[in-house]
Amino acid sequence: MSDDATNPNPDRARFRAVRDEFVTQWGTLGGAWGINRTMAQIHALLMVSTDALSTDEIMNELQISRGNAHGNIRDLIGWGLIRSVVKKGERKEFFEAEKDVWKIFCTVVRERKRREIRPAIGLLRDCIDRTEGLDDSEAVAFTKQAKSLCEFVEMADSVLSKVSKSEQSKILPWLLKWMS
Amino acid sequence: MSDDATNPNPDRARFRAVRDEFVTQWGTLGGAWGINRTMAQIHALLMVSTDALSTDEIMNELQISRGNAHGNIRDLIGWGLIRSVVKKGERKEFFEAEKDVWKIFCTVVRERKRREIRPAIGLLRDCIDRTEGLDDSEAVAFTKQAKSLCEFVEMADSVLSKVSKSEQSKILPWLLKWMS
DNA sequence: TTGTATTTTCAGAATTACCTGAAAACTCGA
């Protein structure tokens, strides 16, 4: 009898251990960037999976509840980082992540712009509008600082737009050349 | 009698209202980027203050406890975003923020590189080392994806290093030209 | 329609992160 049942490919076991550590740590890192830990873990898991996984498989791999898995999967779809796929002959939904790192980057940039950078610009412009011309030395200093911040954030916004809309093959050579 | 006591410069009151909203909202935005809300608020407050503030003044402005103010002030100093200054004739410590937006940006980039990007690179390299050459198709795919991620993060790290070490006056014109 | 598989929802539980306030430690002039 083959020992596959009791002792399958040992390399697979070693791989699993590394993958699990990767998923866990990636989740922790996500936390530092304001991303829900579980959401980052699911994303990590799908990024390194060769095939699409069902909600149940994700629940099992990460040892989380159905509700938790479901919500974070929906959030990831909302971010555009994963998509649902159908497997023929299966009624379940399966999920797969975009694997291309440059595309992932562009997606994250686009969403963060929309969710956080735009609101920040709105806030700053509003603050400037409402304090511009006030007769108070502190107010004058405030407006000046708000304008500096606004200008900077708007510039960052433009740069990110350009970068995330361009082709990786166009930008990378530029950067590498410039960085030398 | 002048009505200064009962009705001081009304522009100052309007300014205060806007400033308070700015500080509050900036704190909320910080949350989305993994930054403690109070820390972001203190930073916002000091960024738009004309003079350095004491711990007690910060406590009063933000209505927070001494311990909370103290800890977050120390964290901001740890990030290099604010510094303590001495006022002659005063025993208290006062704090002021760097106001130059480009310098703030460079400081944040430097710290985030150190605290999060470097550890991410460490994790990825470790995962690659430990799965390279394993005889398992999933492991091969994992290693490949980890290499892509690692390459990307290392590139981002280099770019950020270059940008944050360069002069604003050198980078900005370049960016603006490139973006046109 | 009916039964089964699957997804979605959400109230309450659990966890985590954050904050408070008071006491201890420290600083420094007198």
Place this chain on the structure above:
DNA sequence: TCGAGTTTTCAGGTAATTCTGAAAATACAA
């Protein structure tokens, strides 16, 4: 050395977030 002013610490409390699990809703094949 003393004492008032100031900073630091931290045990315990609070608030915010995240997670669970079971029930309800939905989808679909027969």
